[in-house]
Amino acid sequence: MHTAPAKASPWQVFFLVAIGVFMSTLDSSIVNIALPTILKEFGSSLAITEWVVMVYLLTITCFLLTFGRLGDILGRKRIYAAGLFVFTLSSLFCALAPHIGMLIAARLLQGLGSAMIMACTPALLVDAFPDSQRGRILGLNGAVVACGLTAGPAIGGFLLSVASWRLIFYVNIPIGLVATLLVLRYLKESTRQKGIRNFxxxxxxxxxxxxxxxxxxxxxxxxxxxxxxxxxxxxxxxxxxxxxxxxxxxxxxEPMLDLSLFQNRLFALPALCGMLLFCSLFFMVFLMPFYLMLPAGFSSSLAGKMLMIPFAFLLIFSPLSGSLSDRMGSRFLCTLGLFIMACGLFFLSCLTATETIWDIAWRLAMVGIGTAIFVSPNSATVMGGVPATHRGSGGAVLASARNLGMVLGVALAGAIFHFVFDRNSAGASLSAFSPEHAEVFMQAFRTAMATGACLALFSMIPSWMRGKETRKP
The missing domain is CATH 1.10.287 (Helix Hairpins)
Known part of the structure; x- marks a missing residue:
């Protein structure tokens, strides 16, 4: 019989999990800044180059449930270690890609590795620590996510300034190999369910x-x-x-996803709220770069620094909100977080094209604080709503909801923005933006941000409806 990794060395488990989480989140944010360079080197169109990012996100979202379930069956250490190795190997393929098609294919493989990593990490952490520390440790994990997202643009910009974009992928290789060896050496296997024939x-x-x-x-x-x-x-x-x-x-x-899990309000409603929060958040994440660099006229360097603000607050407040949820539950904290985020998005919808850096910064900070207050308590509740043998599937549902919310946010924000901008600008192209389009841009921007704020406000209803958890001492 296999012993759970939980009781062996909890902080050792956290360290090994943090490596994979940081690598996968860093790689999602670090690649974005290299897209213009990749487009120029390969001479590809913008539509094709976008798939360097999109295929990664699509692959992760499609296979999180798969690898979460496989983690329950085969053991989470096995799937997590395999994910680290696949991620590392595909990073080599990305760095050596001779053309855009090969790069996209390598990114698909990298997405599979990242899905293996992300599907197992919540369950590994929940297995490793006692219930009384669940919120705290998931809060620290949220801080690691924030570190990866925050550091990506800065590290990517530095690497691009000193070498080719390929270095962005080369740096993953030594880190990934060492992490894989450490996981195989020190991480203990989880209790497994029935064999692969039942998958x-x-x-x-x-x-x-x-x-x-x-x-x-x-x-x-x-x-x-x-x-x-x-x-x-x-x-x-x-x-x-x-x-x-x-x-x-x-x-x-033996289903891949036990649908009876969704009969538990402390699983279903927090999972729904997580999707809605990230949908609202990505209204801001998607549109703010355009606002900062077009009507506001900021440089790409300054815009990148500004976009670090909400994730910096996520880094600061996630551990705190996680610790608070261990004592007071998630209902109030998650609803409060959604309200603060809604206020931040509403104030963003009031921006003009001539705002100062500080006028923009405090609004972005509100969005980051709201997100940080919400994420850790909500994750702890979702993971507490599933039995130990299904924690891999539960973590995969949590990650799938997050990724689906991100893509929904981008799609909805883009559709609303383009509808208003095209209608009021007589079909002008955003790629040919000029100062006379500033007011039309701001009309579209304000409409989209206000929609995101309304969505966050609506999300407060299912957040409060989750009720109170039964807290263990």
């Missing part, structure tokens, strides 16, 4: 198709047209796959 391959395929098609439709919906046959057809296929997935999972004796 739900049909449910895996349907889940991946459903989420992949949905994200593809939402990502390209504006370009294709939301009433076009292509958009409606792909969206319809996504819904059909989702329905077949639900029907399949109900019949399976």
């Amino acid at each position: 739900d391959w049909q449910g895996t395929l349907l889940a991946a198709l459903s989420m992949g098609l949905l994200l593809m439709a939402l990502t390209h919906g504006y370009d294709w047209g939301f009433t076009s046959f292509l958009f409606l057809g792909i969206l319809g296929l996504s819904l059909v796959c989702a329905l077949l997935f639900i029907l399949t999972e109900k019949k399976k004796p």
